[in-house]
Amino acid sequence: MSTKALEITLPKPYPLQREILAHSARHKLIVAGRRAGKTVLAGLMAAHYLLDGKQVLIASNTAPQANIFWDMLERWFAPLTAAGLVVRHRAHHTLRLGNGLLTVRTASEPDNLRGFSADLLILDECALLPASIWREVGIPILADRQGRALLISTPKRKNWFFELYIQALRDTSGTWKTWAFSTEENPHIARAEIEAMASNMSEISFKQEILAQFVDASGQVFRNIEQCTYEERYNTYEDYCKTYHDARMALGIDWGRSEDYTALVVGDIQNRKVVYVERFTQIPFEQQLARVVELVKAWHVEIVKAEYNSMGGPMVERLQSLLEGTSTQVYKFNTTSATKPRIIEQLSIAFERVQIQIPRYEEALLHELEFFSVLDTTSTNRYTYGAPKGVHDDYVIALCLWYDIVVNVNIRWVY
Incomplete structure (x- = not known):
């Protein structure tokens, strides 16, 4: 960008995040431990699409989680908002840049997302969302624009997200690409912090929340x-x-x-x-x-x-x-x-x-x-x-x- 006023500074992705961002698969499914960098990864992908004039929809499982995305993206785009290039609507959680539009919503009730259309759909903490969020709502959201999806979550037992992960893992068409990684992959989280989290978890919780492993439901x-x-x-x-x-x-x-x-x-x-x-x-x-x-x-x-x-x-x-x-x-x-x-x-x-x-x-x-x-x-x-x-x-x-x-x-x- 030509002037300081029009610059925005985005976080520098760590190597695995860069790999995921650069991959050409239409749909990307991420299984990762807590604090592994899922939110920043999704935010970076959303920011790039908005800068390219695309339609982006981010759907999180709860309002507080959706607010984390909104606050982060609002902060990143603040210089462009101040310059009048980005139109921000806080009540609706939208950022508009030229032809691009970024919307942040909650998805605990998937039917509330019907009618949206997107070039990029980000489903956050999928394992905590109803199965219909992808099969009945998510896929149609992408249909008319032939959009792409980023599905991210820490595992929560072997539910529909696990089944989709296995399906994506077996895909040979190139449509899907999966990544599974633990909290330790994040170079910004000190080992001592991970050990502190683990000290307050049961073995099952540690496998699920930190190691990002799918555990049995019973x-x-x-x-x-x-x-x-x-x-x-x-x-x-x-x-x-x-x-x-x-x-x-x-x-x-x-x-x-x-x-x-x-x-x-x-x-x-x-x-x-x-x-x-x-x-x-x-x-x-x-x-x-x-x-x-x-x-x-x-x-x-x-x-x-x-x-x-x-x-x-x-x-x-x-x-x-x-x-x-x-x-x-x-x-x-x-x-x-x-x-x-x-x-x-x-x-x-x-x-x-x-x-x-x-x-x-x-x-x-x-x-x-x-x-x-x-x-x-x-x-x-x-x-x-x-x-x-x-x-x-x-x-x-x-x-x-x-x-x-x-x-x-x-x-x-x-x-």
Whole structure:
């Protein structure tokens, strides 16, 4: 460009990104680990198409993710916007340059993209999007312009994106080209940062999120269960403290509904050792609460964390009232699609690393842990954790809540 005012500075792609950008395949499919450079790669491709006067549509799985693309591209093209060459429409997330138009949208509802036409379609985090985003919506978007596609994602189980990856891998026509690479391929991410991420992930999560490997949709969540068991029986708090003088007790509660159990897990958060478990069903709420209070007193429980959803709300509030004036703190836990996987995965890591102890003689607890799985769901592209049909998971959830206290014992909770 002839003047400084008309220059824009784009990030310099690293070697693998340059290879992908330069390849002539019509459709490119990228399977990559987190922070591997997928977003910058897609942004560079979109920028080049816009500068060439082409129509570009970027579709991400969520509004926050779409905003990352928008903020990045808006920043890159700011000099041309200031010079009046690019027309920016923030409300619509569009940049217009001559005959070129770049649009950023969310794609969680693929039908909202019908009617678009593009020379380049970028589908971001495909594995989290419905299968129809490509087959029923994406392909028609490219039809009238004979457009090209860039599909990028970190794997999320072996869903439709995995099937498309295998199909593209076997393509011999030259239409498709695939790349699969881990986070380590990004030269801008320090090895120490990757190790820090890995330290907070289970083996399955590490394979998927960092190594960019497709993992099975179902399978046992908790490993090394046997290695985490112990034989001793502790009948009372005083009995336990003969061995562990620094004991600090906490209680996790999963309230039962209809045929479910109310499950209680008491454990020493100082030594990460479960000492007592109990469950019951079909008894009045006041009797359940009375039993909880009795257990709190018997085991000198300092902290209680209980599920707050649905019927749990009034139960937690009533328990707080019953324990008012004591030294026991009661915290609520709202179970959501974001919070439940977090507490399950951190417990999974504890079992993997043998950082937790549970009593070997509590067969119901061991049974639930052994059968607790990543469930296969065809209606969503996210992992769903739970027990197979006919198996309870009440102890597992109560154990997760207890272990969440272990992990966050020095953190003040705010919910």
